[in-house]
Amino acid sequence: MNLVVNGVGQALDIDPRTTLLDALREHLHLTGAKKGCDHGQCGACTVLLDGRRVNSCLVLAISQQDAEVTTVEGLAEGGQPHPVQRAFLEHDGYQCGYCTPGQICSAVGMLDELKQGWPSAVADDDLEAQIRERMSGNLCRCGAYANIVPAIVDAR
Structure with missing residues (x-):
C-alpha cells in the first residue's frame, strides 16, 4: 500500500490488520505519535489524516491508500518549529511529554476547524472554553492543561 507521510511517498508491505499508528511507529520508525490506551480514548496517537485529526490507533492503515498523513515530526517547516510547537515550548505546555505530540497535532487540526467555522458546543465568545471543549x-x-490552553490561544 502507499501513503504520503510528512510529504514523502511511502510504499508499505503490511498486514491488513496493521493500524496506522503501528505502521508509523513500527514500519516507518516515526515514534512521535504514542500508543497510550490503544482504544482511541486518550489522544496520544493523534495525527493529521488528509488534514483532519484522527486517533491513529483506530484507523487501519490499509484503508488509507494514498492518504496524506502528517505526524508531529512533519509539522516543522524549513527547520523551524510549527507555531503550535513553538507556543507549547514558550508556555511549558508539557510535563512528562508523552501526550505532547498528540496534543500538538490535535491543536493544529482544531485550530483549522476553528478557522473554518466548525461548530462548537461552547459559545463563540469564550475562546479558552472552546479550546478546552474541542481538545477534550x-x-x-x-x-x-493550565499551560496547554494558553499555548493554543497564543498559537492561534
Whole structure:
C-alpha cells in the first residue's frame, strides 16, 4: 500500500490488520505519535489524516491508500518549529511529554476547524472554553492543561 507521510511517498508491505499508528511507529520508525490506551480514548496517537485529526490507533492503515498523513515530526517547516510547537515550548505546555505530540497535532487540526467555522458546543465568545471543549479528546495525565490552553490561544 502507499501513503504520503510528512510529504514523502511511502510504499508499505503490511498486514491488513496493521493500524496506522503501528505502521508509523513500527514500519516507518516515526515514534512521535504514542500508543497510550490503544482504544482511541486518550489522544496520544493523534495525527493529521488528509488534514483532519484522527486517533491513529483506530484507523487501519490499509484503508488509507494514498492518504496524506502528517505526524508531529512533519509539522516543522524549513527547520523551524510549527507555531503550535513553538507556543507549547514558550508556555511549558508539557510535563512528562508523552501526550505532547498528540496534543500538538490535535491543536493544529482544531485550530483549522476553528478557522473554518466548525461548530462548537461552547459559545463563540469564550475562546479558552472552546479550546478546552474541542481538545477534550486529548488527555494529559500530568495535568498540564493550565499551560496547554494558553499555548493554543497564543498559537492561534
